[in-house]
Amino acid sequence: MKTVNTTDTSKRKFLGGAAAVAGIAIAPGVLLQTVNAKPDNEAVSNKVRWGMLIDTNKCGDGCTDCVTACNTENGLTGFERPETDSQWIRKLTLKDKQTGHVQTLPVMCQHCETAPCVDVCPTGASFKREDGIVLVDKHICIGCRYCMMACPYKARSFVHEDLQDQKDHAPRGKGTVESCTMCVHKVDNGENPACVTACNKEHKAMYFGDLNDANSEISKRLKQYGGKQIRADLGLNPGVRYQGV
Amino acid sequence: MKLIRFASIDGNSNGYWGLMALLAAFILAALGSSYYMEHHGHHVTGMTNQIVWGLPHVFAVFLIVAASGALNIASIASVFNKKAYKPLARLSAVLALALLAGGLMILVLDLGRPDRLIIAATIYNFKSIFAWNMILYSGFMGIVGVYIWTMMDETVGRFNRLAGISAFIWRIMLTTGTGSIFGFLVARQGYDAAIMAPMFIIMSFAFGLAIFNLVLFAAYNGTRRELGDAIVKRLRNLLGVFVAAIMYFVVVFHLTNLYATEHHGVEAFILRDGGIFTQLFWIGQVVIGGLIPLALLYAPQLQGCRKSMALASVLIVLGGLAQMYVIIIGGQAYPLQLFPGMEVSSSFFDGVVNSYTPTLAELMLGLGGVAVSLIVVTLALKALHLLPISLADAVADPHHKD
Ligand code: SF4
Numbered sequence: 281m282k283t284v285n286t287t288d289t290s291k292r293k294f295l296g297g298a299a300a301v302a303g304i305a306i307a308p309g310v311l312l313q314t315v316n317a318k319p320d321n322e323a324v325s326n327k328v329r330w331g332m333l334i335d336t337n338k339c340g341d342g343c344t345d346c347v348t349a350c351n352t353e354n355g356l357t358g359f360e361r362p363e364t365d366s367q368w369i370r371k372l373t374l375k376d377k378q379t380g381h382v383q384t385l386p387v388m389c390q391h392c393e394t395a396p397c398v399d400v401c402p403t404g405a406s407f408k409r410e411d412g413i414v415l416v417d418k419h420i421c422i423g424c425r426y427c428m429m430a431c432p433y434k435a436r437s438f439v440h441e442d443l444q445d446q447k448d449h450a451p452r453g454k455g456t457v458e459s460c461t462m463c464v465h466k467v468d469n470g471e472n473p474a475c476v477t478a479c480n481k482e483h484k485a486m487y488f489g490d491l492n493d494a495n496s497e498i499s500k501r502l503k504q505y506g507g508k509q510i511r512a513d514l515g516l517n518p519g520v521r522y523q524g525v
Numbered sequence: 526m527k528l529i530r531f532a533s534i535d536g537n538s539n540g541y542w543g544l545m546a547l548l549a550a551f552i553l554a555a556l557g558s559s560y561y562m563e564h565h566g567h568h569v570t571g572m573t574n575q576i577v578w579g580l581p582h583v584f585a586v587f588l589i590v591a592a593s594g595a596l597n598i599a600s601i602a603s604v605f606n607k608k609a610y611k612p613l614a615r616l617s618a619v620l621a622l623a624l625l626a627g628g629l630m631i632l633v634l635d636l637g638r639p640d641r642l643i644i645a646a647t648i649y650n651f652k653s654i655f656a657w658n659m660i661l662y663s664g665f666m667g668i669v670g671v672y673i674w675t676m677m678d679e680t681v682g683r684f685n686r687l688a689g690i691s692a693f694i695w696r697i698m699l700t701t702g703t704g705s706i707f708g709f710l711v712a713r714q715g716y717d718a719a720i721m722a723p724m725f726i727i728m729s730f731a732f733g734l735a736i737f738n739l740v741l742f743a744a745y746n747g748t749r750r751e752l753g754d755a756i757v758k759r760l761r762n763l764l765g766v767f768v769a770a771i772m773y774f775v776v777v778f779h780l781t782n783l784y785a786t787e788h789h790g791v792e793a794f795i796l797r798d799g800g801i802f803t804q805l806f807w808i809g810q811v812v813i814g815g816l817i818p819l820a821l822l823y824a825p826q827l828q829g830c831r832k833s834m835a836l837a838s839v840l841i842v843l844g845g846l847a848q849m850y851v852i853i854i855g856g857q858a859y860p861l862q863l864f865p866g867m868e869v870s871s872s873f874f875d876g877v878v879n880s881y882t883p884t885l886a887e888l889m890l891g892l893g894g895v896a897v898s899l900i901v902v903t904l905a906l907k908a909l910h911l912l913p914i915s916l917a918d919a920v921a922d923p924h925h926k927d
């Protein structure tokens with residue numbers, strides 16, 4: 281069988297390229313947050329827990345900038361087959377049946393702390409890094425799709441056909457399962473995930489940062505305004521939190 | 526009861542070779558289908574990112590569940606010491622292995638990367654019930670293999686009871702493991718029930734025995750050996766009890782679900798609004814797989830009639846496949862509830878009932894698994910001394926009076 285993986289880097293290591301970057305200026309003059317990137321030679325550590333916060337009040341109705349950015353960044357070109365094309369992030373429209381209130385919000389892999397996908401995976405291809413990012417090792421995934429059955433958030437896609445034009449930093453393969461990597465290649469470089477960067481150009485609804493660092497912007501915001509987990513009743517402690525739902 | 530003599534079948538008739546050729550054709554078609562699916566990717570099947578397990582899983586889980594049930598006859602004979610079933614124990618154990626082999630073949634050929642089977646066989650995540658199942662399946666093969674050996678070789682016959690008890694315990698674990706595959710999917714409304722595992726055990730009893738009956742009838746008819754009424758009557762009663770037990774579990778399952786408010790949605794879906802799933806539930810599972818077989822098995826006028834018993838067995842198999850379809854596909858078709866109480870929509874089919882249309886390739890893969898099971902039995906009948914030369918009442922009935 282033809283594989284189209286273009287890199288043999290084990291994603292378990294995913295050592296970043298550049299040195300630590302202390303702060304990232306997203307728009308000129310706006311210092312959004314401090315990201316603790318780890319140096320090249322340092323292993324991923326559980327001192328940090330990467331997370332996201334999404335303020336649905338700011339999320340633009342009809343805006344799909346995060347989705348587009350994700351597709352571009354990770355080379356998710358589809359085949360015009362919505363039922364089988366991969367979607368790592370999608371925009372959800374919610375309507376309160378009682379009040380008729382409508383809002384939209386992006387949903388992607390929630391990077392659960394006790395991730396059902398990791399628990400059920402027979403080979404250990406689904407795994408959680410020390411810093412909380414949940415990934416699929418494309419080299420040992422056998423394509424059983426049990427993780428897709430187990431994920432409560434519909435976060436995963438199965439690669440249903442041959443792929444072309446893949447990105448080196450986001451290897452994919454027919455017959456394996458994939459989902460949002462929180463742009464681990466960028467995070468390890470001290471950058472924000474592509475969706476967050478894109479969102480911050482206009483609506484500024486997404487925040488990325490270290491949930492373990494009480495001084496990070498995301499932690500401060502969560503402390504001040506609170507943040508909800510989708511399906512908190514399942515007790516999975518996801519790394520992605522929402523405000524305004 | 527007289528001494529039972531076993532013999533292999535000749536397996537030279539046109540019928541035998543015709544059957545072999547037919548089964549081989551189905552297996553080839555399944556291999557072709559699998560190659561086609563792997564070569565093009567799963568987008569050529571009816572499966573999607575919403576319905577990730579399709580018709581192949583329906584067949585595979587059915588066969589695996591039936592496999593452990595097929596062992597029942599042997600268990601009753603050696604664990605519960607019922608002499609009347611002893612002559613059938615060999616066939617029962619071989620059928621169990623055959624059904625498991627067929628089910629596993631389907632599972633493997635439906636993987637996204639069947640070429641990586643070696644990874645699945647060597648790297649285990651011990652938190653995964655799937656990984657445990659792989660151990661349970663291989664263990665089952667080994668234990669039942671030894672069990673068959675203790676039945677066929679006098680020199681190790683004294684271990685027969687021990688092997689029988691081990692196999693019995695193992696098969697209960699195996700079916701529990703298979704049922705738990707679904708029990709672990711906490712977020713899916715359709716599977717969130719503790720009763721799932723015991724229900725799978727009772728399903729295995731009925732499905733396995735139904736297939737056993739059909740194989741037994743076919744073998745005795747095909748070889749013109751004598752099959753007495755006494756043993757047939759026992760099997761008939763046993764089958765009736767198992768089918769009634771499934772019906773009971775299904776009622777309890779849905780009643781307890783209806784009791785919990787959060788399950789009302791999925792219950793209404795399966796029982797009332799689910800289109801094809803509702804039809805398969807009421808017509809397939811309840812009427813064809815339950816009520817009609819019960820009537821056929823228990824109607825006083827039909828008591829001596831083997832055709833009615835064979836028909837009931839066929840219907841139980843069909844009803845069982847319908848039940849698997851409702852559980853596996855229906856459980857996925859019903860949308861995941863990300864925001865209970867809200868209307869949800871997206872480009873990724875959130876909040877909608879997912880549709881699934883199986884393709885020919887998936888059907889052929891499923892039927893190929895059935896063919897593998899049957900060909901194993903057919904070959905074993907010829908190679909081993911599996912079946913008694915006669916099961917006439919005078920030979921097989923412990924209570925027979927000359
Ligand atoms: S959201 Fe789904 S894919 Fe992501 S970690 Fe949780 S269970 Fe796994």
Ligand code: SF4
Nearest residue numbers: 401421422424425427
């Ligand atoms: S599809 Fe791959 S990642 Fe998912 S459970 Fe199976 S082996 Fe693990």
